[in-house]
Amino acid sequence: MKIQVVRATMPYNPKIGTPITALDTPSMVVDLSLMESNIDKLFSHLLTTGIRIRPHLKTTKSVALARKLVAAGATGGCVAKLSEAEVFTDQGFTDLLITTVVVGKVKVGRLVELWKRNREVRIVVDSEAGIRGIEEGMKEAGVQEGKIMTLLDLDVGLHRTGCQPGEEALRLARLVRQSGYLELIGVQGYEGHLQHVHSKSERRERCLEAMSILTKTAEALREDGHAIRVVTTGGTGTAEFCVTVPGVTEVQPGSFLFMDTDYRNAVGTHYSNSLTILATVISKQGPKCVTIDAGLKSLTTDSGLAECKTPGYTYGVLGDEHGSLSWTDAPDLEIGDRVEMIPSHIDPTINLHDSYYAHRDGIVEEIWSVDARGKVQ
Amino acid sequence: MKIQVVRATMPYNPKIGTPITALDTPSMVVDLSLMESNIDKLFSHLLTTGIRIRPHLKTTKSVALARKLVAAGATGGCVAKLSEAEVFTDQGFTDLLITTVVVGKVKVGRLVELWKRNREVRIVVDSEAGIRGIEEGMKEAGVQEGKIMTLLDLDVGLHRTGCQPGEEALRLARLVRQSGYLELIGVQGYEGHLQHVHSKSERRERCLEAMSILTKTAEALREDGHAIRVVTTGGTGTAEFCVTVPGVTEVQPGSFLFMDTDYRNAVGTHYSNSLTILATVISKQGPKCVTIDAGLKSLTTDSGLAECKTPGYTYGVLGDEHGSLSWTDAPDLEIGDRVEMIPSHIDPTINLHDSYYAHRDGIVEEIWSVDARGKVQ
Known part of the structure; x- marks a missing residue:
């Protein structure tokens, strides 16, 4: 050839x-009428609760759709990965929570660069190694002032990321407090394993159990002197239950915009x-x-x-x-x-x-x- | 926000x-040494058979890798979709066979535009509706001279696309012959259902059966007056058998470059x-x-x-x-x-x-x- x-x-x-x-x-x-109806349904209900809605943008990966969600009342967005945060920041969406722990020298280097131009970015941590890695990255980059807003990622039953409630949570929170580079502002606990539980009553009950772990840990951290002001959780399958729990401050639904057969089979129409x-x-x-x-x-x-x-x-x-x-x-x-x-x-x-x-x-x-x-x- | x-x-x-x-x-x-060894192994064996090697570029979707395959002896490439053909043509890879039938008014319109600037592109057809659609597209575009090189796609057992051997194949070939816009140059029959058959002897035996359908149909078409000069088939799991069959003129392996666990489990290491x-x-x-x-x-x-x-x-x-x-x-x-x-x-x-x-x-x-x-x- x-x-x-x-x-x-x-x-x-x-x-x-x-x-x-x-x-x-x-x-x-996309059928716009159906999508707009989905947005209306979620926001008209959840906004009345006083809970902040921080939709998960890993679903749509779209700046245009993020703007629509902000227009509907979203007070920030979630992303799963640092590279997504880079894309959304480049488009002016700065109030972003990266819901996956940031680990590895290259990734931490990218995080520090991102934070230098977007002080509103929020991260989660769940291990001493992870915390140390970010501190080293900030130190190597010569950061003199400012701290990254940090949430403690808590395992509320998904067993994917997150530290354990109790002693481990307290230990890691104290590590963050000692850090010159991280400021602990809250707790994240994502009950991903419950999003697709088919029985609504079982989904609700198990969600409330997970929320209990989350809010009790937030309380224990406050008693230990940490200023925990964010308690973030919830997805399309559970947000309606999460917002009923005192102590929860924001929810992270993503799929409700479009749904799929898996979600429809679990949570209905x-x-x-x-x-x-x-x-x-x-x-x-x-x-x-x-x-x-x-x-x-x-x-x-x-x-x-x-x-x-x-x-x-x-x-x-x-x-x-x-x-x-x-x-x-x-x-x-x-x-x-x-x-x-x-x-x-x-x-x-x-x-x-x-x-x-x-x-x-x-x-x-x-x-x-x-x-x-x-x-x- | x-x-x-x-x-x-x-x-x-x-x-x-x-x-x-x-x-x-x-x-x-990619481990370059391993990939180069894979290329060497395939080409050093298949090139000695005199069969043309037209690798399937839907695997790598990469122009750089297509160039490497040409350097190793590939005489053209396959793509699965028209949009892939557009990308490779834009990079100067013109000897392309689109292995999936092109159906639908918009897609046919794109095909005609592509063909106007790349007369080397080859297509497959497997139905009267498909043939008529391409003829209409060429007519609507005001094409005055030249025909698209066309292969009859034959079902050799995969039951995915392809017409049936025998009367249907003859009927469609005659339709192509009557066309002012299509030139029948060959037959394609892809035995995709056999690529991952685990027993080598069974894979070989069933492949030879499929090749028999393919080459006999090519012969029947020649007897009906068609100048069938291309008989194309084969993938990573079967190319070695296809090249032993008299009448086969080219093979389409794609995954051999990188392999995966599914292919390794089927065809070995x-x-x-x-x-x-x-x-x-x-x-x-x-x-x-x-x-x-x-x-x-x-x-x-x-x-x-x-x-x-x-x-x-x-x-x-x-x-x-x-x-x-x-x-x-x-x-x-x-x-x-x-x-x-x-x-x-x-x-x-x-x-x-x-x-x-x-x-x-x-x-x-x-x-x-x-x-x-x-x-x-």
Whole structure:
């Protein structure tokens, strides 16, 4: 093969006003009315409680959507990774909590650089090694004044990150207090293991147990002389319970904007599935089976298989780029037909796509970039 | 949250010569010696057969790696999607076969634009509707001369795309012959369902059956007056068998460059696992369990769980951004330790990352962009 210079093509760039029927596929489309309804439902309820809402932006990875959430009443945002915080800070979103501990010399170096230009960034710590690493990074960078706002990450049952309540929490909080570089402002405890518990009463009960660990630890730290003013927790599946607990100051829901089949199966249809992956039937593979152009690179499978928005069709994975739809009693699908697929897990599915095409009644009204796509560091 | 303009940060941009111990994590790293050995092994064997090697670039999505394959003897490349063909064409790789049928008005419009500036692009068709759609697109674009090089996609047992051998194949080939816009140059039949058959003898036997369908169809088409000069097939798990079949003219292996645990479990260790995801231990969660910073957004799970390159540790998924490593008899892992994870499925894992950091003996020697990352259209 000869390698030669060829005039670059125009990137695919559909315009506002395009009907979604004229979008290429696979494309990530959002029903704006449903999404706005989801935002209204969450904020109209939670804002009345006086609890701060700090949505988790790792779901949407979108600056445009973060602005919408701020407009609705969000008082800051969460991100999972430092690289996401860099992206959002670059766009002027400074009140950010990085919900994952920052560990490793390179990552800490990036954190210090970020903090120098964004003093509003908040971090969590859960180990002596982690605290020491950040102190060393600040020292090596020659920081003379100012401290990073720091929350103690507490394990409230997820067993993913977080220190243990009791002695370990007290010991680490004291370490932070002794630090010249960190200022302890609060406690984080994320009950991620409860978000998808199907029984609402069980989800509520177990959530309240986790909240009890969290708020009691916050109280114990206050008794030990720490000025704990932030107690942050909660996700889409539990935020409504968390806000009823005295001592909780903010919640971190993320998926409620779009939902997915996994969340719908667990917490019901209070929030709507507002995001779908538009796909095209590209081949017939039997009397009641067709192949669509959306596979593993368009729809993740870690939380089960996507569902066709139109009832009666069953999705199957046929590889990186292909999926099947089969049926028994639904209308026949033909080559060229288009379908909308509801993702099973919204966060990693969004992370596969570059753009959202948001429509109202089938006409594209807004296009948003997945700004922090792939920012896993 | 006040939204303000903040000076943009320098993007993370490690340099050639960096030790991989100084890379941030998660990062996608490639052992150059192992990758080069994989390329040597495949090409030194297959080139002697006289069969053309057209590697599938949907695996690496990288122009730099495509150049290496051309240097090794590749005579063109495959891509799965039109959007990938656009990216590679823009970089001067023109001898491309799009292995998935191109269906839908928007996609066909993009194809025609691509073909206008790259007459070397090859497509596949498997239905009358698909053929008609491309003809209409060419007509609407006012194409006056020239035909798109077209292969008939044949179902050799995968049941994903492809027409049936026999009458359907003959009928579609005649439709292409009547077309003013398409030139039938060959047949494609991809035995994707056989790539991961664990028994080598069974894989070989079933592959030869599939090749029999493919080459007999090619012969039948020739008898019907079609100038079939390309018979393309094969992947990493079957290419060695395909090249022994008279009538096969080219093979399409992709994963052999890097492999993954799924391929290793099926076809053995002839090719090495040369690509890993570098991760950091960020939290301890028990005496023999730690949390690392690589979860669903760094390592896919559709083909099983990733493995730690160092034996003795078991990986578990803890969410989008986190994984666990547990052990019984291996050395304890501590916060800050770094591990290399071998992906279970290489194509969708690469698609999650922006860059490859290729090292020799631990020193970064080359950095490649995942140029066609996310190009699923």
